[in-house]
Amino acid sequence: MKTVSGAMPQEWTEPAARMLLRALFDAAVAAAQPATTLARHLPGPVKGRTIVVGAGKASAAMARALEDAWAGPLGGLVVTRYGHSVPCRAIEVVEAAHPVPDAAGLDAASRILAMVSGLTADDQVIALISGGGSALMALPAPGIGLDDKQAVARALLKSGASIDEMNCVRKHLSAVKGGRLAAAAYPARMLTLLISDVPGDDPAVIGSGPTVGDPTTAADALAVLKKYRITAPAPVLSRLRAADDETPKPDDPRLARARTITIATPQASLEAAAAVARAAGVTPLILSDAVEGEAREVAKVFAAVARQAALRGQPAAPPCVLLSGGETTVTVRGDGRGGRNVEFLLALAVALDGRADVYALAADTDGVDGAEDVAGALVTPDTLARAARLGIDGKACLADNDGHSFFETLGDQVITGPTLTNVNDFRAILVVAQQVP
Incomplete structure (x- = not known):
């Protein structure tokens, strides 16, 4: 498991943001290991x-x-x-x-x-x-x-x-x-x-x-x-x-x-991730351990919260990380492969529209996002721009429920293999600097 110790730098780089997000996810998974x-919790022996x-x-x-x-x-x-x-x-x-x-x-x-x-x-x-x-x-x-x-x-x-x-x-x-x-x-x-x-x-x-x-x-x-x-x-x-x-x-x-x-439980894993964030000098906010709803609709709400943090310093001033668990859903209407974490992230990227200094990771703690052998993915401020340079339209992929292909092409998948535990989805949205409204 990757770890992060000590306060993170004032000037954030993309590698530093990626490293912290992955460390948060790894801490969440480790907290749920049998x-x-x-x-x-084991009982004692019995007569039979x-x-x-x-x-x-x-x-x-x-x-x-x-x-x-x-x-x-x-x-x-x-x-x-x-x-x-x-x-x-x-x-x-x-x-x-x-x-x-x-x-x-x-x-x-x-x-x-x-x-x-x-x-x-x-x-x-x-x-x-x-x-x-x-x-x-x-x-x-x-x-x-x-x-x-x-x-x-x-x-x-x-x-x-x-x-x-x-x-x-x-x-x-x-x-x-x-x-x-x-x-x-x-x-x-x-x-x-x-x-x-x-x-x-x-x-x-x-x-x-x-x-x-x-x-x-x-x-x-x-x-x-x-x-x-x-x-x-x-x-x-x-x-x-x-x-x-x-x-x-x-x-x-x-x-x-x-x-x-x-x-x-998901809550215990979120608390473990929050401890890693604090050690890195980042304020953690656990929004909920029980988020449900269509992944793309949840993403719109979370994008609004991230913007509020970046522009107003609310509910916390950057650097802060919004943590959540639960299980969203994907109603597959297109020809894509679904995957609630990649659908959430693609919808989040579309809603943020390239906003600087916001990064995110969403992944299933069992290492499998739906029927895929991929846990989830990462979003960076230039996710949509990098995709566009490759001729990929993020909005079109979202409409086709094709988040897996989108992030696979970008090389931004989170692949862990079987983690041998399962406390559902883990989402972390990192806001690294406050911007002028």
Whole structure:
């Protein structure tokens, strides 16, 4: 991880601004690593067996951290995204597809359900859940095929639906989500360790809450499909309309022995980045850890805040950095590849229109911006001008939802590879000097 120590120079250069922004992002990712956050939350041994299960982009790293801190016998299985595996000794790690589920995820979910079924009150289950778990642990409910779930997943990803809305639908099409996994494990104790990738850190939303009671209903899931005009396969609509197999609710007695602990959050990562900014002599302002909305619309608001700082010294005088987390959305209408962080940055660059002394970085803390193996990108005051010299129209790329191609051509992508954690999006807008209005 890159670090920055001591006050930054009064005369800012582009390399100095880029270095600080990357150091902020690296600090945010480091604060969410399971190796430093998980061990202190582990339970003690029990009379019976300890079974470890899990799903998510961080689940393999969480399993490794658990093994490193655990003295007794254990076993189990976790499923993570292709390329996000780490070697474990006693816990099996399976890789599967994300964000659209595949057969490997289905098989892993079926095996996980079998592992937690038939346990006794003397046993305990430790569930390791992080962002991406919804797609990775995909076991369709009775009457629904994997192809049905894949079709709905693709439609939701393109629709602009929020993560809460997508996971509401996912829960009601699953045999393990929405508290069903915890219900299957009863009467064993269940401790769920969570890494939050959702605005508000709601355990019922993270990974679609396989071990948490579900307050939503099948009718709510139907309403989401209707809202976004998604034509779902007939088996999906039939199941949701019948509503005869609801998810376990928060007061379900089968969840009485289940508890959850969130071990890493977007807020903690923002605070870690803020500490790095202060050490560099830059005033940090954490705007929110739970920003939602269309990425391009959020960018317009944040551009206005950056201009206010540059022109008025409000809400802080430069040098300052505006920090935020959460999960925006992209409604893909063009032929581009989407990506909420690159869409945010391209819209920000257009809104700032070459304003001097404003730099920005936006990236997903898991290292993957949407379906791309790119975490995000950087914006500098000359981003649009450099693109124009290459014959690229930033506004046209934005209209086509083609932020990935735009920043790839400029060489301004942020590429980390799998970070083995996931606390959602990270955005930093650096204002380095106050200008004359």
